[in-house]
Amino acid sequence: MGKVTEKAKPVALICGISGQDGAYLSKLLIEQGYRVVGTSRDAQMGHFENLDRVGIRDSVELASMATNDFRSVVQVLSRFEPQEIYHLAGQSSVGLSFEQPVETLESISLSTLNLLESIRFLGHPTRFYSAGSSECFGDTGGLPADESTPFKPRSPYAVAKAAAFWQVANYREAYGLHACSGILFNHESPLRPERFVTQKIVKSACRIAAGSQETLRLGNLDIHRDWGWAPDYVEAMFLMLQQNSPQDYVIATGETHALKDFVAGTFQALGLDWQDHVVSNPDLMRPSDLRLSRANPIKAHKNLNWQATKRMTDVILAMVAQAQLSLPMH
CATH class of the missing domain: 3.40.50.720 (NAD(P)-binding Rossmann-like Domain)
Incomplete structure (x- = not known):
């Protein structure tokens, strides 16, 4: 052939x-x-x-x-x-x-x-x-x-x-x-630009773990999302x-977590307590924002035989591992 x-x-x-x-x-x-x-x-x-x-x-x-x-x-x-x-x-x-x-x-x-x-x-x-x-x-x-x-x-x-x-x-x-x-x-993934909140969290946490004295400023930490x-x-x-x-x-994955959980999981993966490094800044709040986002992806599972292989914690670990590789060497 x-x-x-x-x-x-x-x-x-x-x-x-x-x-x-x-x-x-x-x-x-x-x-x-x-x-x-x-x-x-x-x-x-x-x-x-x-x-x-x-x-x-x-x-x-x-x-x-x-x-x-x-x-x-x-x-x-x-x-x-x-x-x-x-x-x-x-x-x-x-x-x-x-x-x-x-x-x-x-x-x-x-x-x-x-x-x-x-x-x-x-x-x-x-x-x-x-x-x-x-x-x-x-x-x-x-x-x-x-x-x-x-x-x-x-x-x-x-x-x-x-x-x-x-x-x-x-x-x-x-x-x-x-x-x-x-x-x-x-x-999410390591290809996300840093203007997306997940990558902003991951990159900042990795820099802090490497010795940076910065503080991570975020908007509303109580929003809930389904991260895949x-x-x-x-x-x-x-x-x-x-x-x-x-x-x-x-x-979607069908699992919803607070942004606070994503932050905590990221810092925990680096052996840090997020509360020592993160502040919520009202200036970063949007004019209107969804408080809670939940999904039911059952149709995709039934018709396409598709389901998510990674959940939030897996996504965090993959993004942190990649971000650490891209840190400048001192």
Whole structure:
């Protein structure tokens, strides 16, 4: 049997390839035998350190595409004719969305619409995955959210993600597109930038353990989240697009912990007492924030045979181990 040529490989297009999920998903798809094309607003000038960090930089093709420009999207989709598109791009910070609501809505909602409309316009048999967010649920009163839980978004980011979710559902129902959303709860890894609170905690704790005299300043320590492991979650994305019927799925561990527990676990892993090094700063509180986030991922387990392999403590240990390796040597 002859070797599969580059031309014969299925093509997967990843929008947002430079981020945490984009890098892990690219690695997974390459291992599955795909030709992976990643898009960036400017592929010549983009930062792709995460692809280097997972060891696949030379195995990925890069193309420039502005997802807020319909013509740009159509041109790239025409050129590569992907069998699968994973839309992971867009402004990814809840906190930043309060400062940049217009950019957030455009980068998430308009880009999703342009991709869906381009797929419909071109008529290729393309399967589409859109990165949804647990932030769409808002406050569920402590009840675990599943696929039938109504959305009550509490931030510009969540509003944009909710709009994108309904666009996907509309194109699936109105035009028969094989399109679905993964409603992902928090998922972390060493590839997270430090503006995400988990990485901020881990990096700061590692520096303190190495002798830094800094104090870690955080916002509300009593928020509760479901924290999982990013490589697990990209596997769920892939599995969603392999199903015969496109459906939306909640992806989570099913376990919720306070941010205080994440902080305590991180410092404990380094032999420290977090209370000696951490303060809660009211200036870091958001205009509105979810107090409690809970998930029920049973549908993904039943339909996709997917479940999280790592829980919060495992995630902390993996992130701490990697952060320690990257500390500058004295």
